[in-house]
Amino acid sequence: MKQFTEYLTNDEVIRVHEASLEVLEDVGVKVRHERAKEIFLKHGCIEKDDHLVKIPAKVVDEFMQMTIPTFTFRGRDPEFDKTIPQDSPVVITGSSAPNLIDPKTGEHRRATSEDIANIAFLINELPGIDVFSISTLADDAPQGQFSLSRFYPAAKNCKKPIRGNTPSISDLKMVLKLGEIIAGSKAAYEAQPFFTLHCCPIISPLTYDFDSTELIIYTTENNIPSYPTIVPNGGMASPLSLLGSLVQANAEFLSLTVLRMMIKPGAPHIYATLPVISDMRSGDYPPGAIETGILHAAHNQMARYYNLPAGGYIGLTGAHTCDAQSGYETGMSTMVGLLGGTDMFNMAGLLGALMEFDFGKLAIDSEISEMLKKTKSGFRFDEDELCIDVIKEVGPGGTFIDKMHTFENMKDAAFLPKIATREMRDTWKEKGSKDVRTRAMELINEILSLPNYSAISQEVDRQIKQTFPGIVKGDSVW
């Protein structure tokens, strides 16, 4: 691709930046977290009313200079490391759904650590998924092991980078300890930190929470790979306007970026958002609406202005089954994002506006991801690819099917899906009239019936079980 879609002119990008500066300088941000407030004040910000911090434009400009343009997700196996924007599009699972559609019974139920283990194993084998953001909560978590019950089954079975959140620093410390045991030592883990932490410290409009703010300060101070996401909700927590919501979210993003750079200049960072416009008829939250894709594309343009990789939650759906809506909502928003410059897509596996995980949806989204990757790679342009010689060789009325050029390009010219049907109706009927989710579940059954060679060694596992008594089993079971 040679040129992204752009919703704003260069002047308009600058105007959005200026409007965001005006918001930060005139309105400010509410910072109840004392450490965060101190950091802001120590670096040139001003406290007006109680905990209301005004951020002068020159402070924003100064600290925005300290960002770096790339972010790397590391895996247990470095072969799966992904850096944005270089490896863009990087496709990640949607995360933290409390519920799940049981892959065998179809029952809608609470998710468990065993589900996470199965999903983790699956992620290794799905070519469209680059990073495993832990898809669900674990309803069977023992007391005091909320995060461990998610990160352990994830890391035990998945060699690709793992992303997740922890509700507290104490949980985070357990997760890091887990990482060190798996890596073999603290130094080995720090050389290849395969957990990336994530949180949403700002509650729109313009207010810092406590726990996530604590987490982002701690991870930034300690060089733990992490980034925050901005989550405006137009009509409720941000203006009911695409442009107004962009301005506010951009101001919120700037304040968080500046905070992180004040703590650690050059800390790897992402311009990450989940911009949603509320459905004002009902108050429903529609993250699958096309406005989320449109807003991402505009945020991507702002990210290019700041020279930062961009992305976030995109391609979600409000559908509760793998129906056409689930397909077009995931496919359309991600495509607007891709062509607008989204590098990172937190998109795969969820139904019901982030509330429900579905195995079938995950395999379908992996195929959607492969289509996005093909779309990004686009055209190879050289004299051979113009095919003038082949066209001359074949001539009017001839066929390309028996030409060497065709044979040589058979595998690479187009994406060849495993799940999507291309059969004529009669063939499709003979094979059982299966819809795409049925075919997706067949693929999943095939993968999860194989031996799990990605699991960690028994020796390391014994060490984990000794360190964390009562920890969940963490094994993939099919």
Add this chain to the structure above:
Amino acid sequence: MKQFTEYLTNDEVIRVHEASLEVLEDVGVKVRHERAKEIFLKHGCIEKDDHLVKIPAKVVDEFMQMTIPTFTFRGRDPEFDKTIPQDSPVVITGSSAPNLIDPKTGEHRRATSEDIANIAFLINELPGIDVFSISTLADDAPQGQFSLSRFYPAAKNCKKPIRGNTPSISDLKMVLKLGEIIAGSKAAYEAQPFFTLHCCPIISPLTYDFDSTELIIYTTENNIPSYPTIVPNGGMASPLSLLGSLVQANAEFLSLTVLRMMIKPGAPHIYATLPVISDMRSGDYPPGAIETGILHAAHNQMARYYNLPAGGYIGLTGAHTCDAQSGYETGMSTMVGLLGGTDMFNMAGLLGALMEFDFGKLAIDSEISEMLKKTKSGFRFDEDELCIDVIKEVGPGGTFIDKMHTFENMKDAAFLPKIATREMRDTWKEKGSKDVRTRAMELINEILSLPNYSAISQEVDRQIKQTFPGIVKGDSVW
């Protein structure tokens, strides 16, 4: 939107143009249709072997200067006229499916003229559909009334522009006569010609057929709104390469454009394509593959170089039911097209690679179309829309829900779908756990149960029945 996605640099666009010129000059086109060949030869082309016509670059360049940059689809009611690129995206139904999924029984059967009447009536009421390209064939057509049995139920019930094809000039003449009766006179019809004719005169690679070539010459000579579509099939009838297929299809497009301009300089024209890459594993024809979207975006760039509106068949699907595949295939390719500059989308209502019409798919695609239109319109950029004042008014931690600005933007800030669900799972379950096609069929049932005020008057209808004895009833029946 301020900038389209571009797959090619300006130099690469020119190189594709030059490569196409080389193909036309060195390889040429096979023209078995004598009139067409004479027209080419009369205007500077050279016959080499038997019926092989070489088109010199200077001839192409000369006649490409004679195109005009717009194309208008006219409706029975001029209120529904659409001009591309001004009114882009203009969304059209997919056409000429032989089969249909019965809207009441779900049975897969041959389509009839009564189905066409029902679809026509429906088109008036679906806000996402701009032009009715007659969706199906009519299996009940009386002998000698093949085209009349399609155009009559279409025009009788639909006030929006109608697009279709006729297999012969004699069929075309009957259709035009029908138009004149409905319009009230030949002059009235010619002032508002609400039928647009379509055909595919080139069989790739580089070969003119007889019937469609005959039709495009006749319609061009007689100022009958019409345009041709180029339909390369990579791996079979064009190179198995995105770029090579682009070059050949562009050459084919140039030859047809030049032919039309030789006949009638300034004849309204569209850069229309249906570029497909074959699935080389099976030979299956996958018009829903993402490569079709990618190729459209590149053809759109060529169209901008030639200053012509662009579009064609896009957003089709290989799925046989309204499953997730049907949603993501239609949604993703159309989105690549939209952001790449597609003005006209022949996309709505079909399943099974153009072979099956489904009422539910039509209503779903209307909603997809509305999402495309929202995506195109993007951001309104002015000082008010930046919402700095509202953000100041609300302040950190406040809410936008009770603000006048929110109230004023409630209807327009975001697209509000009728079919897609945004409900929480419990509400959705209470209402019957309906998937999107079920909800689409409910909407269709609602529309088709209303009185059909779009039907033509009984007096005009009597005249039609007198002129064409034995003609099908042509009424919408639900």
